[in-house]
Amino acid sequence: MEPMTMLHYINEEQKALSKILDEYDFTLDPRLTKLKTVTILATGSSYNACLSAKMAFEKIADATIVIEEPYHFNHYGRLIAGTDTIIGVSQSGKSASTVDAIKNLKSSEIQQIILTSDLTSPIAQIADYVIDLNMGVETVGFVTKGFSATVLHLMLLAIRVGVSKKQIDSHRLNELKKELYELISHFQGVIDQSNAFFEQHEKILKLGGRFVALGYGPNWGTVKEFETKFTETVRRPSQGFELESYMHGPYLEANWEHTLFFVETPSCNKSRSYALANYMANYVGKLFKITTEDSPDSDTLALNIAVSEEFSPLLLVIPFQVLAYRIATTKGIDLSKRIFNDFDSILKSKIEKVEES
Structure with a gap:
C-alpha cells in the first residue's frame, strides 16, 4: 500500500x-x-x-x-x-x-x-x-x-x-x-491552481532563502499557518506577519534573499496591502500575491472566487499547503523520513495517556 x-x-x-x-x-x-x-x-x-x-x-x-x-x-x-x-x-x-x-x-x-x-x-x-x-x-x-x-x-x-x-x-x-x-466545492480547483502556480514559478521558489507572508483580518491565521508549514517542511527561515505589524520593524530586514507572499481579500485593508506590496517589490528578490479576486498578473495566484472575508481562510490556506509540499520536494527534502525522532520523548511535548489523579 x-x-x-x-x-x-x-x-x-x-x-x-x-x-x-x-x-x-x-x-x-x-x-x-x-x-x-x-x-x-x-x-x-x-x-x-x-x-x-x-x-x-x-x-x-x-x-x-x-x-x-x-x-x-x-x-x-x-x-x-x-x-x-x-x-x-x-x-x-x-x-x-x-x-x-x-x-x-x-x-x-x-x-x-x-x-x-x-x-x-x-x-x-x-x-x-x-x-x-x-x-x-x-x-x-x-x-x-x-x-x-x-x-x-x-x-x-x-x-x-x-x-x-x-x-x-x-x-x-x-x-x-x-x-x-x-x-x-472550490477546494480541488484551488489545489489545481496552486500546483500550476508552483510549476510556473518552481525555479525561483526552489532558490528561496527566506520566506515571509503577510495577511490581515482572519488571514493573519493563514500566514501564521504558512509560517508553521514552511518551517516544518521547506526548512528555510519562514515567518508570517499581520500586515500592519510588518510595517513596524520587520520590513527592515528585507533583502534580495526574501520571497514575500501577500494574502489579500476584499477589505478596507486591501489598499494598505497594495501600497506595501508596491513599495517592497523594490527591495526583495521576489514578491507574490494570493487573492480571492481575479488578476491578470502572472505573479498573482488569483482564485477568482467570491467568498466572505471571515470564511476566506478555508480557501487561502490551501495554496500554502500545496506550496509547502511542492517546494520541499523540489528541494530534495524527504518528508517521509522522520527527523529528531527522540524529541517528544526527551522534551515530553506529547503524551500517550493521562496519569490517574
Missing part, C-alpha cells in the same frame, strides 16, 4: 470537509447558550486554526475570544474576568501543554469544550464536552486536512452557538450552510 503523504491529505480536504458539514448537528444545545467570553487554549497549527476562525466565531456567535498558548498560560497567565467557557484544541489530543492547562482548570465552574480528532486521546479523557473533528487521524506529522477541519469546526460551533442563543433562525442557518458548501 502506498504510504500516505501530506499531499494525499490535502487532496482529501474537499471530501472530508463536505462530510463534516453534512453530518454536523446544528440543533439547539443549552450548554452553549451562556457562551459569551471564551478563552481558547491551543498551540502550533491548532493555534493558527483558532486565529483563522476567530473573526468568524466572534461575529457569528456574538462572543469575545481570547487565544492563549497553553504552556505560557498554565505558568504565567490568568483568565480574563467574566470568562464562561474554555475551549481546548488539539488535533492529536496529545499536546502535553494543552492537557496540563485543561487539567489545572478542571475544578473551575467554567465549562470546558475539547476539539480533537482522537476520542481516545489523553485530552478527550479529561473533559465532559468533547467535539470530534470527524476527519480521522492524520498520520503525517505536517497536518493539513486536520488544520482545515479545525477551522471549519470552530466556524460551525459558532453557528451552533448562534442557533442556541436563538440569534440564527432557520433561514440564516441555511444561508450560512449554503455559503460553506459553495466554498468547499
Whole structure:
C-alpha cells in the first residue's frame, strides 16, 4: 500500500470537509447558550486554526475570544474576568501543554469544550464536552486536512452557538450552510491552481532563502499557518506577519534573499496591502500575491472566487499547503523520513495517556 503523504491529505480536504458539514448537528444545545467570553487554549497549527476562525466565531456567535498558548498560560497567565467557557484544541489530543492547562482548570465552574480528532486521546479523557473533528487521524506529522477541519469546526460551533442563543433562525442557518458548501466545492480547483502556480514559478521558489507572508483580518491565521508549514517542511527561515505589524520593524530586514507572499481579500485593508506590496517589490528578490479576486498578473495566484472575508481562510490556506509540499520536494527534502525522532520523548511535548489523579 502506498504510504500516505501530506499531499494525499490535502487532496482529501474537499471530501472530508463536505462530510463534516453534512453530518454536523446544528440543533439547539443549552450548554452553549451562556457562551459569551471564551478563552481558547491551543498551540502550533491548532493555534493558527483558532486565529483563522476567530473573526468568524466572534461575529457569528456574538462572543469575545481570547487565544492563549497553553504552556505560557498554565505558568504565567490568568483568565480574563467574566470568562464562561474554555475551549481546548488539539488535533492529536496529545499536546502535553494543552492537557496540563485543561487539567489545572478542571475544578473551575467554567465549562470546558475539547476539539480533537482522537476520542481516545489523553485530552478527550479529561473533559465532559468533547467535539470530534470527524476527519480521522492524520498520520503525517505536517497536518493539513486536520488544520482545515479545525477551522471549519470552530466556524460551525459558532453557528451552533448562534442557533442556541436563538440569534440564527432557520433561514440564516441555511444561508450560512449554503455559503460553506459553495466554498468547499472550490477546494480541488484551488489545489489545481496552486500546483500550476508552483510549476510556473518552481525555479525561483526552489532558490528561496527566506520566506515571509503577510495577511490581515482572519488571514493573519493563514500566514501564521504558512509560517508553521514552511518551517516544518521547506526548512528555510519562514515567518508570517499581520500586515500592519510588518510595517513596524520587520520590513527592515528585507533583502534580495526574501520571497514575500501577500494574502489579500476584499477589505478596507486591501489598499494598505497594495501600497506595501508596491513599495517592497523594490527591495526583495521576489514578491507574490494570493487573492480571492481575479488578476491578470502572472505573479498573482488569483482564485477568482467570491467568498466572505471571515470564511476566506478555508480557501487561502490551501495554496500554502500545496506550496509547502511542492517546494520541499523540489528541494530534495524527504518528508517521509522522520527527523529528531527522540524529541517528544526527551522534551515530553506529547503524551500517550493521562496519569490517574
